[in-house]
Structure formats: C-alpha cells, structure tokens
Amino acid sequence: MKKRPVLDIRCLTRDYAGNSLFSKPHVNRALDDLTMTVDAGTIYGIVGESGCGKSTLARIVMALDRPTSGEVIFDGDELFRLNDKELKRKRRDFQMVFQDPFGSLNPRHTIGRIVAEPLHVLESRPGRAETRDKVAAMLESVGLTAAHAERHPHEFSGGQRQRIAIARALITEPKLVVADEAVSALDLSVQAQVLNLLMELRATRGVTFLFITHNLAVVDAIADTVGVMYRGRMVETGAAQEVFANPLHPYTQVLAEAEPSIEKFGRPATQQKPMPAIAHSGMGCSFRGRCPIAAARCAVEQPQLRTLLLGRQTACHRAEYLLPSAQSAEALRI
Ligand SMILES: Nc1ncnc2c1ncn2[C@@H]1O[C@H](COP(=O)(O)OP(=O)(O)O)[C@@H](O)[C@H]1O
Numbered sequence: 001m002k003k004r005p006v007l008d009i010r011c012l013t014r015d016y017a018g019n020s021l022f023s024k025p026h027v028n029r030a031l032d033d034l035t036m037t038v039d040a041g042t043i044y045g046i047v048g049e050s051g052c053g054k055s056t057l058a059r060i061v062m063a064l065d066r067p068t069s070g071e072v073i074f075d076g077d078e079l080f081r082l083n084d085k086e087l088k089r090k091r092r093d094f095q096m097v098f099q100d101p102f103g104s105l106n107p108r109h110t111i112g113r114i115v116a117e118p119l120h121v122l123e124s125r126p127g128r129a130e131t132r133d134k135v136a137a138m139l140e141s142v143g144l145t146a147a148h149a150e151r152h153p154h155e156f157s158g159g160q161r162q163r164i165a166i167a168r169a170l171i172t173e174p175k176l177v178v179a180d181e182a183v184s185a186l187d188l189s190v191q192a193q194v195l196n197l198l199m200e201l202r203a204t205r206g207v208t209f210l211f212i213t214h215n216l217a218v219v220d221a222i223a224d225t226v227g228v229m230y231r232g233r234m235v236e237t238g239a240a241q242e243v244f245a246n247p248l249h250p251y252t253q254v255l256a257e258a259e260p261s262i263e264k265f266g267r268p269a270t271q272q273k274p275m276p277a278i279a280h281s282g283m284g285c286s287f288r289g290r291c292p293i294a295a296a297r298c299a300v301e302q303p304q305l306r307t308l309l310l311g312r313q314t315a316c317h318r319a320e321y322l323l324p325s326a327q328s329a330e331a332l333r334i
C-alpha cells in the first residue's frame with residue numbers, strides 16, 4: 001500500500017524582524033525553505049539544537065503563526081488558503097502537546113473541563129453526558145481513571161499532567177498531534193513511560209505524531225522517521241535508526257557524537273548550547289564554518305536536499321564522503 005502524507009510542507013520560510021536595542025535591524029530567518037513530508041500513522045521526529053526553528057515549525061503547522069512564504073498542506077488542504085470557518089473546522093484534526101506540563105493546564109479548572117476543552121471547536125458539540133463519557137474513556141486510555149476528572153492539575157505529578165495534556169490533544173480524534181519537547185521536562189523514567197504511551201496510542205488509534213525534541217536519544221527511541229534541522233533548514237531525513245547509525249550529513253554526525261545517550265536511551269543527555277545567530281547571507285552552506293569536510297563549492301552554493309540512498313536524503317554537497325564504502329556503489333545507481 002502506498003503511504004499517504006498527512007502533512008506536506010513545501011519551501012517553508014519564516015522571517016522575524018530582528019530588532020533590538022543592541023543591533024541594527026536585520027532579518028532573523030527562523031525557517032529557511034524547509035520541505036518535508038510526514039506519512040500517516042508514523043512518528044516523525046524532528047531534532048536540532050536550540051534555536052534552529054523547531055518551535056516555529058510547530059506553531060506554523062498548528063496554524064498559530066503564518067509563514068513568510070511556502071505551503072503547509074495538511075490532509076490535502078493548504079492551511080493558509082482556508083477561510084476562518086474552514087480553518088476552524090480543520091483544527092479538530094491537528095492538536096498540540098506542549099513542553100511544560102505545569103504551565104499548559106489551567107490550575108483553576110478541573111481535569112474534566114481541561115480535557116473536554118478542545119471539543120468546543122467541533123460543529124456538533126457532544127452533550128454533557130456524552131462529553132463526560134468521552135473524557136472518562138480518554139483518561140483511561142492514557143493510564144488515568146475517570147475519577148480523576150473531578151480533580152485539579154496541582155494534584156498530579158509532571159508525568160500525569162503530560163498524560164492529561166495528551167488526553168486533551170486526542171479528545172477530538174485528531175489525525176496529527178504535534179508534540180514540542182513534550183517529555184523534555186520529565187524525569188527519565190517518566191519520559192520512558194510517556195514515550196511508551198505515545199507509541200501505544202499510535203498503534204491503537206493510528207495517530208500521526210510530529211515529535212519535536214533536542215534530544216536524539218528520545219527520537220531514536222520512538223521515531224520511525226527523523227528530520228534533522230540546522231538553522232531553519234532540513235539537512236537530513238530518513239529512517240531514524242539508519243540516520244543515527246550512519247549519518248549522511250556532517251551536522252548529524254556532530255549531533256550523534258555529542259550525544260552520549262544515543263547508544264542507549266536512559267543515560268542523561270548532554271546539554272547542547274545554542275549556536276550564536278549569524279546574519280543570513282543566502283550564499284553557501286550554513287554549516288560550512290563548522291564542517292570538517294567543507295570544500296570551495298560549499299561557500300558559494302546552498303546545498304539542497306537530495307536522495308543519496310533509498311529513503312535517505314541529505315543536504316550536503318560532499319555527503320558521498322560520509323558513505324560507508326559498501327553503500328557508495330548503491331548511491332551511484334540512484
Ligand atoms: N516571535 C518571535 N519573534 C522573533 N524571533 C523569534 C520568534 N520566535 C522565534 N524567533 C527566533 O527564531 C529562531 C528559532 O526559534 P525557535 O523556533 O524557538 O527554535 P527552537 O524551538 O528550535 O529552539 C530563533 O532565532 C528565535 O530567536
């Protein structure tokens with residue numbers, strides 16, 4: 001069966017005006033011509049260091065922000081060409097889980113009210129009894145109980161609150177859930193439980209996840225496909241295990257080497273420092289200053305994503321040098 005994309009992102013660019021007291025006005029390009037496809041029923045992991053544009057991508061996919069240019073085609077419709085009414089109808093199909101399990105739930109509301117809240121966007125809202133039943137079933141499917149609906153957020157641990165946030169995201173039976181650093185604030189053992197829950201929900205409900213994190217080990221543990229971002233661009237994509245075992249972009253190599261826990265999920269990850277922002281020149285590869293294999297061409301020509309091996313894309317002019325020799329012949333055939 002041919003895989004069907006639920007999300008098709010084309011040439012997405014988002015510029016912010018970079019005005020501050022301490023610098024000249026400049027354009028801060030948070031997303032730079034980013035293209036990616038997410039197949040239905042998969043977990044697509046996005047990795048990249050702090051500041052590379054992951055949350056900007058999440059906000060645009062959720063239609064909480066607009067791109068400067070480019071398209072987001074969700075389930076066949078370009079989101080930013082829909083009118084308000086059409087977009088409102090579409091919102092039931094994509095929901096989000098945020099990083100902060102403490103800040104994202106209103107402390108004054110009961111869990112029942114919080115989980116039911118997205119149902120308000122539905123055209124035919126369920127009645128009280130049906131809503132109560134839906135909330136109870138949803139709480140049970142994330143490992144909580146119907147009785148928890150009466151309680152308030154402060155009565156729960158961080159991991160339980162993230163389960164509540166997941167229940168809220170799933171109540172409208174969305175096709176896509178965007179999780180932005182959804183487990184990053186949790187203890188490691190709790191992270192593992194929440195990741196298991198997400199994998200179970202994918203299997204039982206067929207939900208597609210766009211799973212965003214700075215932590216490679218987390219993506220390695222749950223994602224089918226991974227996209228590696230660097231300074232607003234997608235620099236490598238492919239099956240998660242293959243990308244980390246055999247990076248085809250020098251930046252992915254740097255990330256994988258800097259991550260001691262990639263071998264085994266559960267060891268603490270190193271803290272990645274954000275890279276200093278540089279003005280966007282539009283010329284050449286933005287990784288070339290840090291790249292061990294950069295050549296003259298890399299300074300003048302921006303590398304585009306290209307298929308190097310079956311199912312493996314890289315935006316590196318020199319990626320052939322990273323291939324294990326057995327695969328070089330295979331690459332030449334593509
Ligand atoms: N609302 C905003 N206004 C101005 N600049 C922003 C805004 N949101 C994000 N940025 C900038 O865009 C870049 C990417 O940010 P972000 O998407 O939050 O990265 P990440 O989630 O990968 O850490 C950063 O340089 C950030 O400063």
Ligand SMILES: [Mg+2]
Nearest residue numbers: 054055056181
């Ligand atoms: Mg972020």
